[in-house]
Amino acid sequence: MTRNIDLAVIPGDGIGPEVVAQAVRVLEASLHGSDTGVSLTEYSLGAHHWLETGETLSAETLESIRSHEAILFGAVGAAPGDTRIPSGLIERELLLKLRFSLDHCVNLRPSRLYPGTGSPLAEPGDIDFVVVREGTEGPYVGNGGVIRQGTEHEIATEVSLNTAHGVARVVRDAFERAAARPRKKLTLVHKHNVLVHAGHLWRRTVDAIAAEFPEVSVDYLHVDAATIFMVSDPARFDVIVTDNLFGDILTDLAGAVTGGIGLAASGNINLDGTAPSMFEPVHGSAPDIAGKGIADPSAAILSAALLLHHLGLDAAAERIEAAVEQDVQSRAGQGQRSTSEVGDAIVGALLG
Amino acid sequence: MTRNIDLAVIPGDGIGPEVVAQAVRVLEASLHGSDTGVSLTEYSLGAHHWLETGETLSAETLESIRSHEAILFGAVGAAPGDTRIPSGLIERELLLKLRFSLDHCVNLRPSRLYPGTGSPLAEPGDIDFVVVREGTEGPYVGNGGVIRQGTEHEIATEVSLNTAHGVARVVRDAFERAAARPRKKLTLVHKHNVLVHAGHLWRRTVDAIAAEFPEVSVDYLHVDAATIFMVSDPARFDVIVTDNLFGDILTDLAGAVTGGIGLAASGNINLDGTAPSMFEPVHGSAPDIAGKGIADPSAAILSAALLLHHLGLDAAAERIEAAVEQDVQSRAGQGQRSTSEVGDAIVGALLG
Ligand SMILES: CC(C)[C@H](C(=O)O)[C@@H](O)C(=O)O
Ligand SMILES: CC(C)[C@H](C(=O)O)[C@@H](O)C(=O)O
Numbered sequence: 001m002t003r004n005i006d007l008a009v010i011p012g013d014g015i016g017p018e019v020v021a022q023a024v025r026v027l028e029a030s031l032h033g034s035d036t037g038v039s040l041t042e043y044s045l046g047a048h049h050w051l052e053t054g055e056t057l058s059a060e061t062l063e064s065i066r067s068h069e070a071i072l073f074g075a076v077g078a079a080p081g082d083t084r085i086p087s088g089l090i091e092r093e094l095l096l097k098l099r100f101s102l103d104h105c106v107n108l109r110p111s112r113l114y115p116g117t118g119s120p121l122a123e124p125g126d127i128d129f130v131v132v133r134e135g136t137e138g139p140y141v142g143n144g145g146v147i148r149q150g151t152e153h154e155i156a157t158e159v160s161l162n163t164a165h166g167v168a169r170v171v172r173d174a175f176e177r178a179a180a181r182p183r184k185k186l187t188l189v190h191k192h193n194v195l196v197h198a199g200h201l202w203r204r205t206v207d208a209i210a211a212e213f214p215e216v217s218v219d220y221l222h223v224d225a226a227t228i229f230m231v232s233d234p235a236r237f238d239v240i241v242t243d244n245l246f247g248d249i250l251t252d253l254a255g256a257v258t259g260g261i262g263l264a265a266s267g268n269i270n271l272d273g274t275a276p277s278m279f280e281p282v283h284g285s286a287p288d289i290a291g292k293g294i295a296d297p298s299a300a301i302l303s304a305a306l307l308l309h310h311l312g313l314d315a316a317a318e319r320i321e322a323a324v325e326q327d328v329q330s331r332a333g334q335g336q337r338s339t340s341e342v343g344d345a346i347v348g349a350l351l352g
Numbered sequence: 353m354t355r356n357i358d359l360a361v362i363p364g365d366g367i368g369p370e371v372v373a374q375a376v377r378v379l380e381a382s383l384h385g386s387d388t389g390v391s392l393t394e395y396s397l398g399a400h401h402w403l404e405t406g407e408t409l410s411a412e413t414l415e416s417i418r419s420h421e422a423i424l425f426g427a428v429g430a431a432p433g434d435t436r437i438p439s440g441l442i443e444r445e446l447l448l449k450l451r452f453s454l455d456h457c458v459n460l461r462p463s464r465l466y467p468g469t470g471s472p473l474a475e476p477g478d479i480d481f482v483v484v485r486e487g488t489e490g491p492y493v494g495n496g497g498v499i500r501q502g503t504e505h506e507i508a509t510e511v512s513l514n515t516a517h518g519v520a521r522v523v524r525d526a527f528e529r530a531a532a533r534p535r536k537k538l539t540l541v542h543k544h545n546v547l548v549h550a551g552h553l554w555r556r557t558v559d560a561i562a563a564e565f566p567e568v569s570v571d572y573l574h575v576d577a578a579t580i581f582m583v584s585d586p587a588r589f590d591v592i593v594t595d596n597l598f599g600d601i602l603t604d605l606a607g608a609v610t611g612g613i614g615l616a617a618s619g620n621i622n623l624d625g626t627a628p629s630m631f632e633p634v635h636g637s638a639p640d641i642a643g644k645g646i647a648d649p650s651a652a653i654l655s656a657a658l659l660l661h662h663l664g665l666d667a668a669a670e671r672i673e674a675a676v677e678q679d680v681q682s683r684a685g686q687g688q689r690s691t692s693e694v695g696d697a698i699v700g701a702l703l704g
Contacts, residue, residue: 087545122471122473144549145549152520153515156514156549160496161509194443194448200439204502223600224604227605253583
């Protein structure tokens with residue numbers, strides 16, 4: 001072994017552990033016979049862990065996670081009807097806390113329509129784009145409050161915070177990605193006709209940084225119009241840059257349009273290398289199908305590939321991507337396969 | 353004439369005047385031979401009017417508009433590249449000012465898949481739902497600001513305001529609509545796992561009012577998940593109740609999924625009758641096709657039908673809806689028709 005990658009693994013709740021188990025197998029198989037080894041440290045966090053211990057993410061656990069090179073994350077969240085867990089607690093105090101504490105400013109969400117996938121669109125066209133979603137500000141900062149709660153005079157606020165620093169770094173990252181892609185196209189998605197202050201900061205930032213990337217063509221869509229194009233002409237997109245909330249919405253929609261959220265992978269990127277980046281499927285913990293062994297692990301597996309790309313292990317990442325593509329293509333006509341059957345097929349392709 | 357309805361007409365910019373002209377013809381035809389007459393007062397407002405006069409919407413014009421029974425609105429907004437008009441000015445100072453000043457708390461947006469329409473979904477199913485979008489608060493209030501503008505220390509904020517009063521009235525309206533529909537189902541869409549304060553106000557309000565409507569079944573979706581269902585299973589929806597911004601996004605998406613934004617009508621409803629309600633197509637001013645006579649006037653025509661329903665003229669409204677349905681069905685196989693050809697066909701069906 002000339003290199004050993006040291007990963008934190010946070011399987012989480014619901015289908016999280018099921019899909020992460022397959023992603024870990026695939027990750028190990030992709031490095032099999034290479035000069036790179038993997039060591040894994042599993043962190044038992046999530047709704048189940050909170051119920052047992054009262055910990056969402058302690059300072060000690062966070063520091064321990066911070067010491068790894070990268071993080072593979074499954075999914076977290078309580079089952080909808082579970083009244084023991086305050087709603088959103090695990091999402092905010094674990095998942096969002098990781099994204100914010102580890103300065104995951106770029107939430108990278110590629111969308112591709114794999115040949116053979118059942119897109120719900122009649123004519124899906126050639127879909128291959130990436131959403132660069134801001135990850136550490138916007139309406140996600142948890143800034144807001146409530147007065148006169150429970151009375152007819154209650155007022156609740158939510159404050160979206162947007163900074164030149166926070167916007168510029170994701171916009172620059174998006175331009176760099178656009179410049180490196182064949183179509184070299186960047187679309188800013190916002191709603192600046194209504195959200196004037198934040199919207200204009202985003203626009204001015206895009207205009208300023210565009211000057212450094214004359215080879216990239218730039219356009220703008222309001223978020224409502226962007227959802228229309230996502231359905232009517234998703235192939236028009238190349239790189240989308242957008243804020244935290246719009247990115248959340250658009251990437252679930254993108255997953256649905258490109259043949260299912262079961263294939264949507266993501267990376268929460270710390271751009272300056274001050275903390276580990278974190279890779280996770282876009283889907284949630286799906287309590288309704290948890291424990292049945294039927295969750296599609298492909299999104300988690302593709303997230304492991306993004307992790308390998310991030311660590312410079314591109315050959316291993318590409319082998320995984322090719323194996324998933326192959327697997328997706330071979331699905332046509334087959335019945336539903338179990339989580340482990342999909343893992344077996346991809347591991348088999350990598351080792352075979 | 354035993355009754356005369358007194359309408360304000362605001363054709364607006366771009367394709368607005370083209371589609372409103374057809375909607376007015378259809379509206380008049382639908383009442384032809386009945387005991388109801390129509391008087392129309394046209395208000396020339398919008399980007400063109402601002403360029404000529406500097407008026408977006410003066411206090412006098414607003415008071416004059418307020419004196420009518422209802423408003424038929426086209427679309428407003430400058431062409432994207434038009435740098436003479438501050439971006440979003442017309443939208444905020446005219447359209448949103450009307451919605452806020454006239455207390456249009458319910459923004460009603462029905463979605464139906466008309467037989468024969470080309471939905472971009474491979475298997476669209478039976479789609480018939482209505483979005484009850486809050487219209488006078490949320491992130492649309494224009495509350496926010498910027499400091500250190502143009503520097504690397506700039507901070508821009510947007511504040512979403514949500515009140516018990518504002519949320520309760522649209523939630524109650526949504527329950528009433530759900531109770532009157534065959535499926536009696538209400539879905540709250542929000543993002544309460546992240547937007548805790550506003551989200552919990554919405555949830556508590558829905559829970560409280562649900563007790564008055566035991567016959568209505570209630571569920572909840574995060575906005576990101578709602579976009580997935582809008583593509584994968586739009587037939588699951590019956591009544592959706594949601595905030596101003598999420599409603600904006602979901603209804604454009606709904607338009608795309610149900611065969612095109614060219615059919616999406618809306619009503620901005622003043623619930624207590626203190627000011628006229630306003631009916632408008634969901635689409636915008638579409639400067640790219642303005643003046644070509646090819647805009648589909650169906651959304652404006654269906655908005656006129658919503659206006660007639662609102663004024664209790666249900667028979668005339670239903671005649672229009674039947675004629676549009678008929679027209680949409682007869683489109684299959686025909687080439688693109690002009691704006692006035694569609695108007696002719698529907699007027700012909702009403703008078704024939
Ligand atoms: C679980 C939730 C907080 C999260 C988000 O809103 O970012 C999820 O929807 C996602 O997209 O990763
Ligand atoms: C033009 C714009 C301000 C408006 C909105 O955001 O409400 C439009 O998109 C709509 O949906 O009616």
